[in-house]
Amino acid sequence: EAADVVFAGGHKLWQSKSRQNSNAHFYGCGVDVEHFSKALTLDTQVPNDLDFVHRPILGYFGVIDERIDYELLTKLADADPQWSIVMIGPVVKVDPNSLPIRGNIYWLGRREYAQLPAYTKAFTACLMPFALNEATEFINPTKALEYMATGRPIISTAVPDVVTNFSKVVKVGNTHAQFIELFQQAFRDPKKFNIYGGLQMAEQNRWDVIVGKLESHIRDVFGRKSPANLPNQPTMAYSNV
Numbered sequence: 255e256a257a258d259v260v261f262a263g264g265h266k267l268w269q270s271k272s273r274q275n276s277n278a279h280f281y282g283c284g285v286d287v288e289h290f291s292k293a294l295t296l297d298t299q300v301p302n303d304l305d306f307v308h309r310p311i312l313g314y315f316g317v318i319d320e321r322i323d324y325e326l327l328t329k330l331a332d333a334d335p336q337w338s339i340v341m342i343g344p345v346v347k348v349d350p351n352s353l354p355i356r357g358n359i360y361w362l363g364r365r366e367y368a369q370l371p372a373y374t375k376a377f378t379a380c381l382m383p384f385a386l387n388e389a390t391e392f393i394n395p396t397k398a399l400e401y402m403a404t405g406r407p408i409i410s411t412a413v414p415d416v417v418t419n420f421s422k423v424v425k426v427g428n429t430h431a432q433f434i435e436l437f438q439q440a441f442r443d444p445k446k447f448n449i450y451g452g453l454q455m456a457e458q459n460r461w462d463v464i465v466g467k468l469e470s471h472i473r474d475v476f477g478r479k480s481p482a483n484l485p486n487q488p489t490m491a492y493s494n495v
Contacts, residue, residue: 258475261468264394265418279471282419283396284461290403292371300376301369307338307360310441313377315342315370316397318361323385323411324354326430330383331356333434337441339381342373374404379440382410382424383433398424399459402452407440409433423452 260278262268268280292298304311312330318341331339335358344364345353353361365373374380380401384390394415401408408424410416411433417426425440425447427433439446 259471261471264392264415266414267392267394277471277475281464281468282394282415282459283399284459284464285396285399285403285456287403287456287460289367290371290374290400290456291405293375293404293406298372298375301372303362304340304373304376307340307376308336308358309338309376310378311338311340311376312379312381312437313340313342313374314381314383314397315365315373316395318343318345318353319347319389321384321387321389321393322348323383324352326383326385326411326433327359328354328356329430330381330434330437331359334438337378337437340373340377342370370400371404374401374406377404377406379407379409379437379444380404381437382408382413382416384411384413384416386411386413394419399456403456405449405453407444407447407449408452409436409440420455423448423455 255274257275258277260271260275262271262278262280263282265280265282268278271278327339327341331354337358339356339359340362341360342362342365345361380397382395382397382401384393384395390413392415393413395410395413398408398410398416398420402423410420410424410426412426412428416424425436427436
C-alpha cells in the first residue's frame with residue numbers, strides 16, 4: 255500500500271495486489287531468445303547422453319519439486335512405452351526415492367543453463383506437468399517462454415497463469431487423459447500447435463523489452479513526484495508470493 259509502484263510476477267498475483275495498490279503492474283518472466291533459439295539451428299548438437307533414449311521424447315527442464323504432478327508422469331509413461339519422458343533439473347523438497355520409476359522415464363538431474371537448448375533440440379514436445387495445488391496457485395513458469403523460443407509444441411496442466419497468459423500458444427490439458435491425448439496429437443499433427451505464435455510471443459517478451467517497460471513505470475513515478483521530493487528515491491515493491 256505504501257509503495258509508489260508495484261510489480262507482480264504473476265497475473266493472479268497482480269489481481270491480488272491491485273486491490274491494495276492502484277499502481278500495480280503484471281510482468282511475468284522474460285526470455286533470452288538468442289540463447290534458446292539455438293535449439294532450431296543445425297550446428298547445435300544434441301548431447302550424447304540422449305543417444306540411447308528412444309524417440310519421441312517428451313521433455314521438461316526446471317526444478318523438480320512438490321509442484322510436479324508425479325501421478326501424471328506415471329500415467330504418461332504407462333500410456334505408451336515407446337515414447338520417452340526426459341526430466342532435466344535438480345530434485346529438491348521431495349525424496350528422490352519417491353520419484354516414479356519406469357523404463358521410459360529418464361531423470362537426468364541438473365544440467366547447465368548453457369546446455370538447455372541442445373537438450374531441447376531432441377524434444378518432440380515440451381511439457382509442464384504441474385500439479386494443481388497451493389504451490390502452483392501463483393506461479394508464472396519461466397520455462398513457458400523458453401520453450402516457445404525453442405520452437406517446440408508445448409503442453410501444460412491447467413495452471414492459472416498458464417491458462418491466462420499462454421493459452422493461445424500452449425495446449426492445456428484439464429485432465430490427465432486430455433494431457434496424454436494432447437501429446438499424442440503433438441506427434442500426429444504438430445501443425446495444430448501454434449509454434450509460430452510461440453516464437454512471436456517469445457520475441458515480444460525479451461528481457462530488454464521487459465526491462466524497458468519496467469523503467470517506464472519508474473520514470474512515471476519520478477514524473478509525479480513534486481520538486482521537493484525529487485531527491486528521494488521512489489519506493490518500489492516486487493511480489494512473487
